[in-house]
Amino acid sequence: MAGLFLTFEGIDGSGKSTQARMLAERLDKDGFDVVATREPGGSPGAEEIRRLVLEGDPDRWSAETEILLFTAARRDHLERLIDPSLAAGRIVVCDRFADSTRMYQGLRGPGLRQIVDDLHELMIGREPDLTFIIDMDPATGHARAKGRQGSEERFEDFGTDLQARMRTGFLELAAAEPDRCVVVDGDRTPEAVAADVAGIALERLRG
Structure with missing residues (x-):
């Protein structure tokens, strides 16, 4: 059986992270062979890059x-975990993938989205079978994110303006695909x- x-x-x-975890747990309970992972990260090399991009000052790196960096992490993740798992017929549940790069980096300057898409086509060449876009008011989401008070707050520090533009971008992506x-x-x-998420996922799996 092909993976999903x-x-x-x-x-x-x-x-997103809560829902990814809850779906992986539900599918595992229902007897599916599930791999739960995340981006950036999911493989040893990608986890090292995660620390570089999610910690520090907002202006630490240019878009x-x-x-x-994100494409390099994703390539390693793809080679070492995602592709082998799918080839073995497993279900891969991933917290973020290329769509996040399309929004977080692609919306921060003219021409950047095209760079993201061109690199993705060249180095990744895979889209998910199904993407859940968890929609929320940017102010509410930003307040929740800042309330976590963890060490990986670099993108939260860009403020609500970027969050609002990303929400619009995600909704436009859903309409386009x-x-x-x-x-x-x-x-x-x-x-x-x-x-709701489990119902949609199970319908796809059993369909």
Whole structure:
């Protein structure tokens, strides 16, 4: 059986990581062979790059440098975990993938989105089978994200303006790719969101 590649996207604080974890746990409980992973990260080399890009001052890297770093991390993740798992027929549930780079870096200057897409086509060459976009008001999401008070707050420090532009970008992406992207209202309890996500995922798996 061919594997299935499921990803979660959305602005900071929308609950992507929680929903990715809850779906992986649900699918595992239902007897599916599941691999739960994240980006940036998911492989030893990619986790090293994660520390470089998510910690420090907002102006630590230019958007162009970030695109290169994220693509390098994604390539390692793809080679070492995602592709082998899918080839073995497993379900890969990933917290973020290339769509995040399209938004976080691609929206920060003219021509950057094209650079992201060109590098993705050259070095990655794969899109998820199904992407859940967890939608939320930018102010609410930003407040949630800042309330975590962790060490990986570099992108939260760009403020709500970037979050608002990313929300618009994610919704436009969903409209452009309806066969791949599903928008889920994230302004509810995690359990209510997870129930919708699981229903959609199971329909795809059993269809």
